[in-house]
Structure formats: C-alpha cells, structure tokens
Amino acid sequence: MRWCVVGRRGDGWSLVDVGADGAVGTxxxxxxxxxxxxxxxxxxxxxxxxxxxxxxxxxxPLLGAGVRVARCHDLRLVHQILRHAAAVGAxxxxxxxxxAAEWNAPPRAAPAPPAATPGAPTLFDDEVAAAPEPxxxxxxxxxxxxxxxxxxxxxxxxQPSSGLARLIAAESAGALVxxxxxxxxxxxxxxxxxRILAAxxxxxxxxxxxxxxxxxxxxxxxxxxxxxDAPLDSPPRLxxxxxxxxxxxxxxxxxxxxxxxxxAIAPLLEYKKLSRLLTAxxxxxxxxxxxxxxxxxxxxxxxxxxxxxxSSGGGALQIPRMLRPAIRADPGWVLVSxxxxxxxxxxxxxxxxxxxxxxxxxxxxxxxxxxESGAVATREEAKxxxxxxxxxxxxxxxxxxxxxxxxxxxAAMRLVDDAAERGAAGGTVSTWLGRSSPAPDAEWxxxxxxxxxxxxxxxDEALARRLARERGRFTRNFVVQGxxxxxxxxxxAELRTRLAGLDPVPADRAARASGPxxxxxxxxxxFLHDEVIVHAPLAQADAVSSAVxxxxxxxxxxxxxxxxxxxxxxxxxxxxxxxx
DNA sequence: GGTCAGAGCGCG
DNA sequence: AAAGCGCGCTCTGACC
Numbered sequence: 001m002r003w004c005v006v007g008r009r010g011d012g013w014s015l016v017d018v019g020a021d022g023a024v025g026t027x028x029x030x031x032x033x034x035x036x037x038x039x040x041x042x043x044x045x046x047x048x049x050x051x052x053x054x055x056x057x058x059x060x061p062l063l064g065a066g067v068r069v070a071r072c073h074d075l076r077l078v079h080q081i082l083r084h085a086a087a088v089g090a091x092x093x094x095x096x097x098x099x100a101a102e103w104n105a106p107p108r109a110a111p112a113p114p115a116a117t118p119g120a121p122t123l124f125d126d127e128v129a130a131a132p133e134p135x136x137x138x139x140x141x142x143x144x145x146x147x148x149x150x151x152x153x154x155x156x157x158x159q160p161s162s163g164l165a166r167l168i169a170a171e172s173a174g175a176l177v178x179x180x181x182x183x184x185x186x187x188x189x190x191x192x193x194x195r196i197l198a199a200x201x202x203x204x205x206x207x208x209x210x211x212x213x214x215x216x217x218x219x220x221x222x223x224x225x226x227x228x229d230a231p232l233d234s235p236p237r238l239x240x241x242x243x244x245x246x247x248x249x250x251x252x253x254x255x256x257x258x259x260x261x262x263x264a265i266a267p268l269l270e271y272k273k274l275s276r277l278l279t280a281x282x283x284x285x286x287x288x289x290x291x292x293x294x295x296x297x298x299x300x301x302x303x304x305x306x307x308x309x310x311s312s313g314g315g316a317l318q319i320p321r322m323l324r325p326a327i328r329a330d331p332g333w334v335l336v337s338x339x340x341x342x343x344x345x346x347x348x349x350x351x352x353x354x355x356x357x358x359x360x361x362x363x364x365x366x367x368x369x370x371x372e373s374g375a376v377a378t379r380e381e382a383k384x385x386x387x388x389x390x391x392x393x394x395x396x397x398x399x400x401x402x403x404x405x406x407x408x409x410x411a412a413m414r415l416v417d418d419a420a421e422r423g424a425a426g427g428t429v430s431t432w433l434g435r436s437s438p439a440p441d442a443e444w445x446x447x448x449x450x451x452x453x454x455x456x457x458x459x460d461e462a463l464a465r466r467l468a469r470e471r472g473r474f475t476r477n478f479v480v481q482g483x484x485x486x487x488x489x490x491x492x493a494e495l496r497t498r499l500a501g502l503d504p505v506p507a508d509r510a511a512r513a514s515g516p517x518x519x520x521x522x523x524x525x526x527f528l529h530d531e532v533i534v535h536a537p538l539a540q541a542d543a544v545s546s547a548v549x550x551x552x553x554x555x556x557x558x559x560x561x562x563x564x565x566x567x568x569x570x571x572x573x574x575x576x577x578x579x580x
Numbered sequence: 581g582g583t584c585a586g587a588g589c590g591c592g
Numbered sequence: 593a594a595a596g597c598g599c600g601c602t603c604t605g606a607c608c
Contacts, residue, residue, distance in 0.1 A: 233603075234604060235586090235604075236604080236605075251587075251588085253588060254588080258593095259593085259594095272588085272589085275603095276588085277590095279601085279602055280589080306599095308592085308598065310598095311599085312600080313601095314600095315591090315601060316591095316600095317592075317599065318589090318590045320589095320590055321591085344592090387596075388595090388596065390596090390597075391598095392597075393596045395595065395596085396593080398594095398595070398596065399596085474598090476596095476597080477597040478597085480597090481592090481597065484592095528592065529591085
C-alpha cells in the first residue's frame with residue numbers, strides 16, 4: 001500500500017488505500033471528529049502518501065489537532081502542473097486530465113485574519129463543513145479517486161526523463177510546509193515592533209490622527225511648497241501642487257522626485273516612506289496579524305505562474321527589512337536564518353551546464369567570481385549584467401553589459417536567449433523539472449495575427465513586436481525563476497524531513513504558541529523565495545544549522561545530480577533573525 | 581452604498 | 593542613473 005486517498009463521503013470522511021499497481025482497497029468510513037486520530041494511526045503504522053483534494057483545507061485542522069504527516073499528494077496543485085506540462089503530451093491520458101475542468105480551480109478563499117482568541121473555526125465545525133468556501137476543487141472521495149487515477153495515467157504517459165514526478169512530490173511537500181508555517185507562526189516581538197514604529201513615526205496616535213512625525217514632516221513639505229493645504233496622500237492632486245511649485249515631474253514616484261533639486265523633495269520622500277510604513281505595517285497590521293507572540297500569514301504554494309509561492313493576507317512576502325528585528329525567538333529558543341547567495345544565476349549555471357559560470361560561483365560570491373573571470377570590472381557591474389541577462393534588459397546599465405556576459409558565459413546566455421526566442425514566437429517553455437509556462441492568451445495571438453495580415457498598419461506591427469518582446473522577457477525569466485523555485489521547494493522538503501527527525505525537548509521548555517505539533521520541536525517559521533528561518537530550542541542550534549546546510553546540498557543533488565555548481569548559504573543562529 | 585483600475589512601494 | 597522579471601497590499605478617485 002503506497003497511497004491513502006482522503007475525501008468526503010456523506011457527513012463524514014472516507015479513507016481508501018490505493019496500491020502501487022493502482023488497486024483500490026475498501027473504503028473506511030470515518031466521522032468528522034475521528035479523522036485526526038484515524039490519520040495519526042495510519043501515519044504511525046503504515047506512513048502512506050496521503051492523497052487529498054486541497055492541503056490547507058484538510059491539513060490545517062489536523063495540525064490543530066496535533067497530527068503531522070510526512071508526505072502527501074495535493075490533487076489541486078498537481079492538477080495545475082500536469083494540465084499545462086508539455087512533458088505530459090497530448091495523448092488520451094492528458095486529454096482526460098485536461099477535460100476535468102472542475103479541478104482547474106484557484107485555492108479556496110483566504111481565511112480572515114486570525115481571531116484574537118485561539119480556537120478558530122475548523123473544518124470539523126458543522127458550520128464550515130456545511131458551507132465550503134467557493135472557488136475550491138471537489139472534495140468527495142469519488143471525485144478524488146477519479147482525479148487521482150487521471151493524474152497517475154497522465155504521469156505514466158509523460159516523458160520518462162521529465163522531472164514531473166519529483167516536481168509533484170516537491171510541490172505537495174511545499175503545501176505541507178505552507179500549512180505548517182501558518183500553524184507554527186513566526187515568533188514576533190510586538191513590543192519591539194512598536195518601538196520601531198515609535199522611533200520612526202512617534203507614539204501611536206488615536207484612531208484617525210496622523211502620527212506626530214508625519215504631521216511635522218508634512219508641515220515642512222507644505223511650507224517648502226508654499227501650499228498650506230497640499231494633499232500629500234493623493235498622487236494626482238499632489239502632482240498638480242508639485243508642478244505649480246515649479247517641480248517638473250510626470251509622476252510622484254520616488255525615483256523621479258529624487259532627480260529634482262528643491263527643498264520640498266527631501267521631506268516629501270521621508271513623508272512617503274513613513275506613510276508607507278504606517279499604512280502597510282503599522283499598528284493596525286500589528287493588531288490584525290500578530291497574536292500570542294506569533295505572526296501567522298497565509299502562504300499560497302504555486303500561487304505564481306513560475307511556481308513561486310504567493311501570499312494572501314498578512315503580506316508575508318513583503319515584510320520590510322526595517323521590521324526584521326521584531327522577529328525574535330522565544331526564551332530558551334533560537335532562530336536559525338539562512339538565505340542562498342545569488343540563487344537564480346547559480347540555478348541558471350547548473351541548468352545550462354555552464355562550466356565557466358560554475359567556476360565563477362565556486363566561492364561564496366558569484367558576482368566577485370564574475371569580476372575575477374575578467375568579464376566585467378566591478379561587482380556592481382557583474383550584478384547588473386546578471387540581472388539584465390535574466391530579465392532581458394535592452395538598455396541602461398544592464399543592456400550595455402549583457403553582451404560581455406554573452407562572451408564570458410555562452411552556454412548560460414544561450415539558455416535564456418533560447419527561452420526568450422521561443423516565448424516571443426508564441427511558444428511555451430519549461431522549468432528544469434517540467435513546469436510549463438502558460439500559452440499566450442487570445443489577445444496576444446490576435447495582435448500577432450493582425451500584424452501579419454497584408455494590410456497591417458505600422459501601429460499593428462509595432463504593437464505586435466512590443467507584445468512579442470514582452471512575452472520573450474517573461475519566458476526568459478520563467479525558466480530561471482521557476483527552476484529556482486523548484487530548488488527552494490526541494491530545500492524546504494529536505495529540511496522539513498530532517499527537522500522532524502530531531503528529538504523533542506521536555507515539556508517545560510516548550511514554545512507553546514507554536515501549536516501542539518511544534519511546541520517541543522524545531523520548526524520552519526518563515527520562507528521567502530530563497531531564505532528560511534527555523535525556530536529551534538537553543539540546545540539544537542547546531543543540529544539545525546547542519547540540517548539547513550545539508551538540505552541545501554541535497555536540493556542541488558536532487559535537481560541536478562552531480563553538478564559543479566555550488567549553492568552556498570549565508571547562515572546565522574541568534575535570538576533575533578536580524579540585527580536591529 | 582459598492583466595485584475597480586491605477587499609482588506607488590514593499591519583497592525576492 | 594534607472595529599465596528589465598515575478599508578486600501583494602493600501603489608498604485614491606472614478607464609476608455604478
């Protein structure tokens with residue numbers, strides 16, 4: 001028995017074993033209240049790969065009940081991958097999968113910010129079970145079994161060399177990690193957050209009152225503009241006031257304002273910075289998202305076309321660096337933070353088998369290595385050249401430097417240039433493990449068709465060329481960003497498994513706010529594209545640091561086998577994730 | 581009363 | 593000095 005499919009039947013649940021040969025076992029009915037213990041029992045005795053419709057929907061309540069599982073297969077996420085994957089081909093298995101439109105659904109609506117009191121409603125509450133959120137995939141056991149069979153058939157029909165099997169395992173592991181990150185939460189020092197806000201904005205004002213510092217700086221701006229009522233919070237109205245004051249700008253954005261000499265500019269930029277801090281991550285955000293010493297954002301695995309995660313609620317992917325000092329371990333615990341140095345160019349070097357680029361990255365700093373190779377003169381140039389190569393820069397610093405990179409690293413550049421060419425021609429591209437880019441939409445195709453007609457106008461042709469170039473830049477970046485996301489998923493999955501193997505600490509040293517599954521164990525607390533933070537008991541700091549390093553090496557091997565490309569980490573263990 | 585696109589800026 | 597990928601969130605102002 002390899003798999004156990006979980007789905008709804010009647011008022012409760014049904015568990016159905018599926019063997020390696022696809023043989024379907026007898027259904028075991030389980031009531032709502034008994035699902036956590038039924039899953040925990042099987043996890044202990046047989047450890048199947050759990051097959052379910054939508055991980056957050058099923059797994060979040062399990063975590064709340066103290067149940068962790070090792071492996072799953074998320075039918076919704078896997079469907080999204082297989083539906084578009086070029087490696088699946090166009091045979092009957094692929095057609096059957098693609099015609100199951102009900103599985104081509106976005107994740108369920110994000111839950112509201114967590115309630116101030118613990119014990120938020122769960123799947124097992126009658127109310128929630130009776131009225132599932134709209135937008136989700138089917139959840140019945142019959143629908144799940146049928147879809148699982150379609151997916152197995154589609155995968156069997158895929159090119160054997162494709163990485164799809166690894167991709168869907170990694171994607172599903174990511175779904176488990178995402179649910180666990182929300183359940184455990186990121187340890188957040190609300191007092192430190194308040195201190196940072198107060199240092200920048202002044203003390204917390206009453207509702208509807210602007211913070212002291214914003215009032216002062218706003219007054220400075222208005223004085224310098226000679227406009228006592230200048231509306232600083234409305235870009236279109238502010239723009240008119242600026243132009244009236246002789247500042248010739250086309251927008252009120254920072255990069256344009258910075259180019260002008262006027263006494264109002266400096267305080268205005270400062271005002272905008274403070275305004276951003278207040279509205280995006282001020283006291284209201286703190287009230288909404290931090291409870292019980294934990295920040296619990298909602299992550300959306302696979303939420304970006306490239307395979308990166310998105311977030312929905314809480315803004316997990318946009319925490320400003322100036323608030324990072326508020327990330328603080330519980331007493332007796334420590335934060336192990338790690339990020340990969342230049343993940344995307346390293347991934348590109350490995351994909352392309354570019355030996356020169358691999359050699360340049362053999363130290364800790366790929367950009368320094370590129371300077372040593374003689375391709376460019378300074379580290380800054382190396383950075384702009386590499387970003388320009390991956391994003392498709394045509395002008396500016398990046399555009400100027402890319403040709404030099406093309407001479408120094410021809411294999412790597414050929415890979416991204418080919419991806420751009422295919423995209424510009426309306427084709428699709430795929431990541432290393434086989435996630436394919438979406439096909440062009442109808443509007444794009446129509447524009448290309450219009451430009452190729454005999455009577456096409458110059459405007460039609462210009463539009464078609466611009467759209468083709470834009471799509472080329474997208475597919476150019478897709479292969480790199482998407483494969484980097486796959487590396488990160490493998491890193492997460494490996495790390496999650498290693499952390500689960502470490503011994504729990506005694507109950508008197510528990511971090512209770514991390515929830516029943518993680519209170520006594522090191523656990524992932526944060527993930528952002530190429531960085532992780534693990535919250536760990538102090539005594540396990542070294543073991544966790546080793547696990548983070550080992551997982552990074554394992555991720556490189558899992559994707560690329562034996563490659564000369566290294567994926568070095570910046571790693572530190574301390575009470576705070578970042579110095580204040 | 582509500583929805584919606586754009587501007588602007590935070591992150592990688 | 594500023595153009596080149598992928599996002600989410602908040603605010604504003606136009607609109608129904």
